[in-house]
Amino acid sequence: DSGVTQTPKHLITATGQRVTLRCSPRSGDLSVYWYQQSLDQGLQFLIQYYNGEERAKGNILERFSAQQFPDLHSELNLSSLELGDSALYFCASSVGISLEQYFGPGTRLTVT
Amino acid sequence: GIQVEQSPPDLILQEGANSTLRCNFSDSVNNLQWFHQNPWGQLINLFYIPSGTKQNGRLSATTVATERYSLLYISSSQTTDSGVYFCAVYNTDKLIFGTGTRLQVFP
Numbered sequence: 001d002s003g004v005t006q007t008p009k010h011l012i013t014a015t016g017q018r019v020t021l022r023c024s025p026r027s028g029d030l031s032v033y034w035y036q037q038s039l040d041q042g043l044q045f046l047i048q049y050y051n052g053e054e055r056a057k058g059n060i061l062e063r064f065s066a067q068q069f070p071d072l073h074s075e076l077n078l079s080s081l082e083l084g085d086s087a088l089y090f091c092a093s094s095v096g097i098s099l100e101q102y103f104g105p106g107t108r109l110t111v112t
Numbered sequence: 113g114i115q116v117e118q119s120p121p122d123l124i125l126q127e128g129a130n131s132t133l134r135c136n137f138s139d140s141v142n143n144l145q146w147f148h149q150n151p152w153g154q155l156i157n158l159f160y161i162p163s164g165t166k167q168n169g170r171l172s173a174t175t176v177a178t179e180r181y182s183l184l185y186i187s188s189s190q191t192t193d194s195g196v197y198f199c200a201v202y203n204t205d206k207l208i209f210g211t212g213t214r215l216q217v218f219p
Binding site for chain 1: 142143145147153154155156157160198200202204205206207208209211212
């Protein structure tokens with residue numbers, strides 16, 4: 001157990017819908033990262049927050065957004081869902097920047 | 113952007129065999145991690161290794177940052193070692209993952 005929690009574990013929804021994925025980092029970690037793992041794109045970095053502020057962005061679609069709250073948990077919002085958004089979404093956390101990242105169990109999203 | 117290549121892409125072993133997985137990266141990196149993704153999809157930290165050699169039980173890793181590669185050694189493999197092994201390098205603040213090595217260990 002890495003200490004990073006993610007909910008829900010599984011999510012099945014229809015095209016055009018909106019979902020929210022939640023992540024709680026390890027106790028004491030200030031950085032939260034979101035990654036997407038799909039069959040055709042592999043594991044890709046989406047976005048990073050550090051102590052409530054957005055710090056880095058990767059290949060995140062405009063339909064996706066995220067935030068980190070004062071208690072340091074983070075949410076990833078995915079809207080206008082398409083079939084191609086089906087993937088495993090991971091959250092990771094670390095104490096600081098460029099330090100060891102620990103991954104949560106992931107949320108498996110299926111868009112039908 | 114930085115490229116991370118892993119070899120071999122697939123590896124089939126019998127229990128008890130040893131193996132070496134390789135990770136090459138195209139540019140200087142701040143740090144490097146090795147992960148094991150088990151058949152249930154969970155990403156498990158193996159090593160956080162910017163340079164040098166580390167050992168943890170039957171696993172060890174060596175990173176030669178100046179030559180831009182890292183090696184993961186698995187000795188006396190067990191069926192529970194099956195899964196996908198990823199290396200990931202730090203580029204500024206984010207991890208760039210390789211495409212992985214899929215390992216299958218048979219009894």
